[in-house]
Amino acid sequence: MAKTKDIFDTLITSVNWKIGKFNMLPIFFGTVMALVDIFMMSSVKMIHQGTMPGWWGVPLAVGIYALEPLIFLKALNHEGMVVTNLVWNLMSDIIVTLQGIFIFGESIKGLRWLGIGMSLVSLCLMAYTD
Incomplete structure (x- = not known):
């Protein structure tokens, strides 16, 4: 399947995502997906409460998660x-956990x-490129 390039790809490729030997682009995508997780899980938690x-609330959570x-x-x-899946899972674990602690x-x-802490170390390892 051919990759299609759109405005988002143009914006993404216009940024230098490297910091030394660390590629921050997977961290960016993982964070964006984890933020979607937060909104979905917040909705479900508020329904539960x-x-x-x-x-x-359920259609909202499903729509957000879509x-x-x-x-x-x-x-x-x-x-x-x-890499994308691992970083997404790690970011989601960290961000949703912090949300549970500080918000709920x-x-x-x-x-x-x-x-x-080990999840944070794992994120650093996943971002490292040789």
Whole structure:
């Protein structure tokens, strides 16, 4: 399948995403996809808490999450599926966890913080290019 180039590809390729030996473009896409996760999961959490009615909250969450494949497809024009998926998962884990702690008042203790730290180290390793 041929890659199509559109305005988003033009904007993306106009930026130098390298910082030393680190390619920040997968981190950018992972962050954008993780932000979609945040909005979707926030909607679901608010439905669960009773602060958002399910009759419009569920369609909202599904609609927001439907953006994910479009962003993933765009990311595949610039990076492989393996790196894109791993970075997205790591960013989502970190950002959604922080959202749960700081927005919804949930807690995390002990070695679980080490797990979050290891996720950050993993992101650095995934961005590193030789």
